[in-house]
Amino acid sequence: MSTMRIGGLASGMDIDKIVGDLMKAERIPLNRLYQKKQVFEWQRDAYRDVNKKLADFDTYLSNHFMLSSNLYKKTAISSNESAVSVKALSSSYDSTNTIEVARLAKAATGVSAEVSDYTSEATLADLGLTGDTTVTIFALQANGTYKQEDIAFKTTDKVSDVVKKLNQSSLNINAVFDEKSKKLGISTRTTGTLDTGINKAEVYVQSATGEDIFSTIFGFQKTAKDESGTVDVITLADGGENASFTLNGLEMERQTNTFTINGIEYTLKAVTTAPVTVTSSIDIDGMIGKIEEFVNKYNELITSLNDKIREKKYRDYPPLTEEQKKEMSEKQIELWEEKAKSGLLRGDSIISSTLSQLRRDLYGKVDGLGSDVVDTIFELGITTTNNIVNNGVLTIDKEKLRKALETDPDKVVKTFTQIGSITKDSGTNQVVSDTRGIVQRLRDTVKKTIVNIEKKAGKPTYTENQYSLGVQLKNVDKQIFDFQRRLQDIETRYWRQFSMMEKAISKGNQQSAWLMGQFGGGMS
Secondary structure: OOOOOOOOOOOOOOHHHHHHHHHHHHOHHHHHHHHHHHHHHHHHHHHHHHHHHHHHHHHHHHHHOOOHHHHOOEEEEEOOOOOEEEEEOOOOOOEEEEEEEEEOOEEEEEEOOOOOOOOOOOEOOOOOOOOOEEEEEEEEOOOOOEEEEEEEEOOOOEHHHHHHHHHOOOOOEEEEEEOOOOEEEEEEEEEOOOOOOHHHEEEEEEEEEOOOHHHHOOOOOEEEEOOOOOOEEEEEEEOOEOEEEEEOOEEEEEOOOEEEEOOEEEEEOOOOOOOEEEEEEEOHHHHHHHHHHHHHHHHHHHHHHHHHHHOOOOOOOOOOOHHHHHOOOHHHHHHHHHHHOOOOOOOOHHHHHHHHHHHHHHHOOOOOOOOOOOOOHHHHOEEEOOOHHHOOOEEEOHHHHHHHHHHOHHHHHHHHHOOOOEEEOOOOOOEEEEOOOHHHHHHHHHHHHHHHHHHHHOOOOOOHHHOHHHHHHHHHHHHHHHHHHHHHHHHHHHHHHHHHHHHHHHHHHHHHHHHHHHHHHOOO
C-alpha cells in the first residue's frame, strides 16, 4: 500500500519532487539489474531461435536424405502415355521393355429388378419385409481376397437406408438407387475378378438370418448354392475383369490397372494396337537437383550461424528502461532495440564449435565404401567458396558431380546416406574409422548442439532451474526484489529526514512569531 505524504508546508520546498529526484539516483543500480535481466532474456530467446533453425535442418535431413531412396532418383519414360503411363521407383534398374495391353481391368456391376411399389417414404415393411433381417454379404477387395460383413436391416428402414448401409460398410462397394427406374445398382470399388468367387460373382449374398431383401424386394437372382449345397447364393455384382497384357512377350494378368513390376509402376489407360516401349534409367538431373537442394539448405544454416557469432555489438545501446520508453516514439524504440539486441551471441563458443564440427563432418572421408571410390564430397565437386567472408559456404561443380553420378551413383548415394558408426582405438581413444554417411554425421552434430543449447537456454517446457541462463535470471530476480525493498527503506528515510526538517522549521517559525509578538507587545 502506498503512503500519501505532504511536505513543504513549513519550508515552502517541493519535498515530493526533491525525494523523487533523490530516488532516481538511488534507482540507477535497480535499472541496471532490469537491463541485465532483459539481456539474459534476449540471449535465451536468441539461443532458442538457433535451436529452432537446427531442429528444422535436422527434420529436413531426416525427411529427405536418411533413406537412399530419397536421393537415388530413377526415371521411366513411356512411348505412349495415353495408353500406358509409367513411374520409376527406387528399386528399378536400367531397362527397356515393351508392353501390349489387351484388356483393361474393370469393376463388377449389378442392377436389381424394378421395385414396383417403391415410394420415397415406403419402408421395407411396406415393400414386403415381414421381420428384421441380417444379411451376410461377400465382396472382392483390392488385395485379391473376399471380405464378408453381416449387415442388419429393419422393417422400418427405407430404401435410402439400405443404400446408406451398403456404402458405409467395410465391403468397399458402391450402391445407388435410381428413383426414376426404381432400380438398385451395386458395383465394386476395386477392379478385377477371382475364379474362387461363387459362380464368379464379385459381390454376393451367401446367407440371411430372416428374409433376404435382395432377392425378395430387389429381385436379384439366385444363381448358385453354397458349398454345402443347401443355401442359395444371390449375385449382386459380377462381370469384373482383370487387366490382360503382354510384357516382353510374357502374357500376364493383374487385378488392377496400376501395378508394379521390377520397380516400375505401370498404369494402363487404353487397349493398344502396337507395342509401347518403356525405358527406365537413373535420373541424373533429378539427383543433381536433390544435392543442390541439400547444399542450399546447409548454406542457409551456416550463414545464419555465422551471422549470429559475427553480429556487431553496440555497447552504447543498453536495454531501455520504462522511463526512457515513455519519452520515445514506437519507431525510436524499435530502432534502439534493434541495436540493443545485436551481438547477443557474438563469438559464442557453442555455435563456433558447432560450425567447426559441421565442416569436419562434411569433409571427412566416409569409410567402408571400398577403395578407389567416391567417399568425400570433394570428389563429388562440392567445395567451399574462395571468398573468406562466406566462411564455409559450399559451392558445386556440376560437371564433376554429374561425372561422379554417371560413374558410380551407388557410391555417391552411400557417401550421403550410409548408416554407420565411429570406431576408436582402445588405447589412444583416437578415431580409427567413421563409416557414417555425411547426413548421419551432420544430424549427430546438430542433435548434440541442440542439447548443449538447451542446457544453456532451455526450452519453453523447462523451469528456470533446468538451464544456466534460467538460474541467472532467477538470481537477478532475487537481486531486484531485495533492491526494491532497500529502496523502500531509503525512501522512507528521506521522508523521515525531511519531516524532521519540517518540524524544526515549523518550531523555529513558531518561536520567531512568539518573539515578534513579544516585541510588538512591548511597544505602545
